[in-house]
Amino acid sequence: MTLTLDHIAVLGETLEEAAAHAEAAVGMPMEPGGSHPIYGTHNQLLGLGGGLYLEAIAIDPGAEPPGKPRWFGLDAFKGPARLDKWVCRVPDMEAALQALPMAGQVVELSRGRLQWLMTVPEDGLLPYDGLFPALIQWLSPVPAGAMLSASGTRLTRLEVTHPEAAALEALLAPHLDAPLVRFVTGDVPGLRGSVHTAQGHDRILT
Template sequence: MSRSRIDHLVVTAPTLEAGADYLRNLLGVEPVPGGTHPRMGTHNRLLKLGESCYLEVIAVDPAAARPNRSRWFELDAFGLNPPCLRAWVANTDSIEAACAASSLSLGLIEPMCRGELEWLISIPANGDLVMQGVAPQLIQWPADRHPAAKLADSGCKLVGLEGFHPQAKQIEQCLANIGFDDCFSVSLPPPGMSPHLAATIQTPAGLRRIGGASGFRL
C-alpha cells in the first residue's frame, strides 16, 4: 500500500507580492523566491514549515506565455482573487498506486519542473481543485530531492491542517485509500460556510492560523 503525508500548502494570489504581504501580515515572516513553472505559466515563493514540508505562494507569471492548457490550482478562474489558502498537496511514495487506489479522481499524473527540480504530480485536466481543495493533489519527488531540504529555516512549523467540506466522509475514505498518515482532519463546515481549509502554524511570534476568507491570531 502507498503511504502519504502532507507535502505543502498552496496559497494562490493575484501576484507574488500580494501573496508575500499576506504571509507577512499573518505570520510575520517573508517567503523566499522559488522559481517558474514553464508548463503552467506560473511562479512561486516558498516558506519552510518542516524538514519535508513547506508553504507555496503561487501566482500567474506575467512574463510567461499563456499555456495551451488550464493552469493548476484554479488560477485561470480565481487567480485575481485576494490571497487565500486554496489547496494542499500530499507526498506519496508511489503516485501511480495512490491514484489507482483513491476513491476520488485526483487527476492525471504529469511530469513538472522548476529549475533543476523535477517531480510527478496529479492535476485535474480542467485545472479544478479536487473537492474544492479540501482533498489533496498528490506529488512524488525523486528520492532525497525534497525542496524543503534546501530552504532556510523560517522559524515556522505546521502544527495542523483542517478541511471543511459537506462530503467529509468521502474525503476521509480517499485519505485512507492512499495510506495518508499526518496532521490533517476533515469535518463538515459550520452552517452557512463553504468548503475551505485552515492551517495552524507555529511562528517566531507564536501560533497563527491561516485559511478560509481571512486569518486570525490564536
C-alpha cells in the same frame, strides 16, 4: 501506498498578494521560488520544518499562456489571497493513481535541481471544490521541503472544511499518513492552517 503532507499553498491573483498574505500569518518574508513555464505560474516558498513548506503561487503575467488549464484552478481564482490547496507526497505515483484516479493526470516537471511528478486534472480543478489534495512524487534526491532553510515557523494543524468532509476523509483515510490534518464538516469549503511562528506566536492562516 501512503500520502504524506508535503506542502500547503496560498493562491493569489498576483504573487505579491499571495506572498503578502502568507507573510502576514507567519511573520516573516517568503523566500524566492521560481517559475513553471508549463503552466505559466510562479511562486515563493518558506520552510516549515520536518520537510513541510508553505508556497505562495499565482499566474505569472510575464509568462507565455500555457495553452491549457493551469494547475490549482488558478484560471478561475478570484478574490483575496487565501490558503487554498494542500499537496501530499506519494512514493509511487502509479500506485497512487490506481487507488485515487480522480486526482488527475500525471505531469512531469522540473525547476533547477528539482524534478517531480504531479497530478493535475484536465480542467485544472481538483475534486471536492479544490480541497482534494494534489499528489506529488519527488524524483530529485532532495525534495523542495528539505532544500529550504529552517524558518523556525512550523505548521501545527491543517483543517480541511467541506460539506462532504466525511466522504473526503473516508476516501483518503486508507492512505493518509498526516497527523496534522483534520477534516471538518462545514457549509463553506476551505482550508485553515495553524502555525507557531519563529517569534513564539500562534497564528491562523486562512
